Amino acid sequence: MKSNLRCALCAFLLLSSAGVAYAQSASAPADASMAPAATPAAPSAAKSDRALARAVRHALSRAQGFNVSGVFVRARSGAVTLSGTVRTADQIRQAEDVTRSVQGVTSVSNKLTLFHGGNG
Numbered sequence: 001m002k003s004n005l006r007c008a009l010c011a012f013l014l015l016s017s018a019g020v021a022y023a024q025s026a027s028a029p030a031d032a033s034m035a036p037a038a039t040p041a042a043p044s045a046a047k048s049d050r051a052l053a054r055a056v057r058h059a060l061s062r063a064q065g066f067n068v069s070g071v072f073v074r075a076r077s078g079a080v081t082l083s084g085t086v087r088t089a090d091q092i093r094q095a096e097d098v099t100r101s102v103q104g105v106t107s108v109s110n111k112l113t114l115f116h117g118g119n120g
Contacts, residue, residue: 052105053074060099065094067086070115072084078106084112085115086112092112092114
């Protein structure tokens, strides 16, 4: 029991010291090209993309006769991509029309396909 505890403690100390040895310093790198690009707007852009995708999915779920369960929505800077499957060709067109009607959507890439049943 004591040897297992001792081994676990040694492993923890080794891993901890290895992490400290490879930690980056707080000072700026000597070569400015090696510095990571500053993107202060990235978190808010990702948040607005998620909000737009949710708004599109909500609009699709409220559309008459449309089953949103097989549809995936991705948004990036106003460009929305629809993927997944629907039951009819009319639903492919309906999904695109509903998506275009959502405020904030600038373009739609419709990659929806028809569901042909399971098992091959």
